[in-house]
Amino acid sequence: MIENISMKSIHSLFSLSGKTAVITNGGKGIGLATAKRLSELGAHVFLADKDLETAEKRSRELNQRGLKATAIKLDISNEDHTIRVTEIATKETSSLDIWCNLSENTLNTPLEKLNINLMDTYIGSRIAIAKMPVGNFRCSC
Structure with a gap:
């Protein structure tokens, strides 16, 4: 019998x-x-942002609502920063399941835009996916 999903909450x-x-x-x-x-x-x-002060403020706001949030400094153009962020996230929570590449692109030169839109996204996803458990929910966007 098909379960009646209309009774379940979103x-x-x-x-x-x-x-x-x-x-x-x-x-x-x-x-x-x-x-x-x-x-x-x-x-x-994990609110990973170059602007740690803003990320900390937003993290506190989420935590005050009873949600789980942690601010962490990340310069997505620095591969070592990205590795560090994945290590901290997995150490604190014992897993990394979702990685969202949503870096702001306010740079002017075509090369800078290419690095953010393509290379940094690729590097971030590559590093994050390597930390994600095989066979479990894995998402990088």
């Missing part, structure tokens, strides 16, 4: 309870909106 259908998400540029804009939604669905979110 939260239970899309629960991210026990999952860990890192959101680049998580302290503002689309990154913050994504962090809010993922944390509302139960994920522990």
